[in-house]
Amino acid sequence: MSVSYQAVGWNRTKKLYDAILVAGLLVYLGLFVGFGSVVHPNATAETLLIRGLGTAALLLLHIILCIGPLCRLDRRFLPLLYNRRHLGVTMFVLALAHGTFSIVQFHALGNVNPLLSLFVSNTRYTSLPDFPFQALGFLALLILFLMAATSHDFWLHNLTAPVWKRLHMMVYAAYGLLVAHVTLGALQSETSPLLAGLLCVGLTVVTALHIVSAIAERNRDVARCPEADGYVAVGEVGQIPEKRACVVSCGGERVAIFRYDGKISAISNVCQHQNGPLGEGKIVDGCITCPWHGYQYLPDSGASPPPFTEKVPTYRTLVVGTQVYVHPSPLPPGTRVEPSPIVAESKVVNHAQRV
Numbered sequence: 303m304s305v306s307y308q309a310v311g312w313n314r315t316k317k318l319y320d321a322i323l324v325a326g327l328l329v330y331l332g333l334f335v336g337f338g339s340v341v342h343p344n345a346t347a348e349t350l351l352i353r354g355l356g357t358a359a360l361l362l363l364h365i366i367l368c369i370g371p372l373c374r375l376d377r378r379f380l381p382l383l384y385n386r387r388h389l390g391v392t393m394f395v396l397a398l399a400h401g402t403f404s405i406v407q408f409h410a411l412g413n414v415n416p417l418l419s420l421f422v423s424n425t426r427y428t429s430l431p432d433f434p435f436q437a438l439g440f441l442a443l444l445i446l447f448l449m450a451a452t453s454h455d456f457w458l459h460n461l462t463a464p465v466w467k468r469l470h471m472m473v474y475a476a477y478g479l480l481v482a483h484v485t486l487g488a489l490q491s492e493t494s495p496l497l498a499g500l501l502c503v504g505l506t507v508v509t510a511l512h513i514v515s516a517i518a519e520r521n522r523d524v525a526r527c528p529e530a531d532g533y534v535a536v537g538e539v540g541q542i543p544e545k546r547a548c549v550v551s552c553g554g555e556r557v558a559i560f561r562y563d564g565k566i567s568a569i570s571n572v573c574q575h576q577n578g579p580l581g582e583g584k585i586v587d588g589c590i591t592c593p594w595h596g597y598q599y600l601p602d603s604g605a606s607p608p609p610f611t612e613k614v615p616t617y618r619t620l621v622v623g624t625q626v627y628v629h630p631s632p633l634p635p636g637t638r639v640e641p642s643p644i645v646a647e648s649k650v651v652n653h654a655q656r657v
């Protein structure tokens with residue numbers, strides 16, 4: 303990390319982002335309860351609030367799931383990615399309120415512990431139309447809790463970025479459980495066909511965006527045919543501004559290729575701090591500086607300058623004339639690779655360490 307490390311505070315953009323989020327949610331809940339009381343005059347305010355909170359949480363979850371693939375398809379969505387954690391925690395709070403109110407409303411009046419009642423009041427686990435769908439919502443809520451509780455930097459640092467990332471991939475399991483929770487719940491009640499239709503649209507959009515962005519990324523990979531020794535051509539030297547990087551998808555991973563002082567070096571695009579996009583940072587005082595919170599890495603070794611200990615994987619590079627090549631196999635974090643000098647001649651000028 304950087305000597306001048308400074309956590310990103312509540313800057314103006316973040317405050318604006320959160321203000322829009324809270325205002326949007328309040329408007330949504332107000333409209334939901336207002337229209338709901340007209341369309342369903344017999345529904346109680348508690349029921350409308352439970353439904354409003356549940357649908358708001360699910361809507362936010364769809365937005366969260368779409369942000370990743372949208373950013374891979376178009377960089378203009380990146381500001382949303384930077385603030386995605388706030389969306390995630392807000393979504394969990396809404397889901398928790400929905401789940402808690404539901405348990406109070408449907409399970410707190412008997413003589414069985416409400417949490418136990420959630421699982422034993424309906425045990426028709428083998429029936430599709432009567433399936434105890436609330437248990438699925440509870441399991442999803444547990445996953446969302448794990449994610450919200452570990453979203454703080456403390457956990458990212460202690461669990462390490464790969465474990466943290468794997469844990470947060472469980473969001474897809476939570477999403478699957480919630481699709482089942484709502485679908486099976488709707489089978490048991492008079493829930494409007496509008497909800498079922500919107501859920502179908504949401505599922506289709508989330509799935510389609512993931513498939514399209516994966517295909518686009520793979521096509522970019524394929525376009526770069528492996529050449530000498532398995533190196534992959536990734537673009538022209540002139541496409542990389544001085545002290546900046548271009549980011550390519552290589553062997554399924556994002557690699558940041560930096561140009562500086564007449565040389566080329568490549569490291570993983572993923573910052574060890576919070577998975578920030580290193581390729582969007584620049585070289586400051588000889589170090590690649592993460593645009594999110596300023597962690598720094600030496601371009602040739604991917605290691606943070608002493609006394610810091612963070613390390614990211616490095617990649618071997620080649621410059622042939624004006625063409626830049628990267629070897630798609632990452633080297634262990636912190637492995638030094640000789641930078642490739644940029645020269646005008648169109649012959650192989652470097653070599654990086656060939657392993």
Ligand code: HEM
Pocket residue numbers: 349352353356357358359360363397398400401402404405408420436438439440441442443446480483484487491493497
């Ligand atoms: C302890 C966990 C949960 C319980 C006990 C629970 C309970 C319920 C109940 C009883 C309903 C039917 C409400 C009605 O039709 O009046 C419902 C519907 C719903 N739940 Fe949950 N739920 C839980 C978790 C979640 C989570 C985590 C989400 C989303 C993030 C969620 C989203 C929804 C949605 C979108 C509906 C449909 C709303 C509607 O009928 O209009 N639920 N849930």
Ligand code: FES
Pocket residue numbers: 573574575576577578579592593594595596597
């Ligand atoms: S410094 Fe925080 S993500 Fe890179």
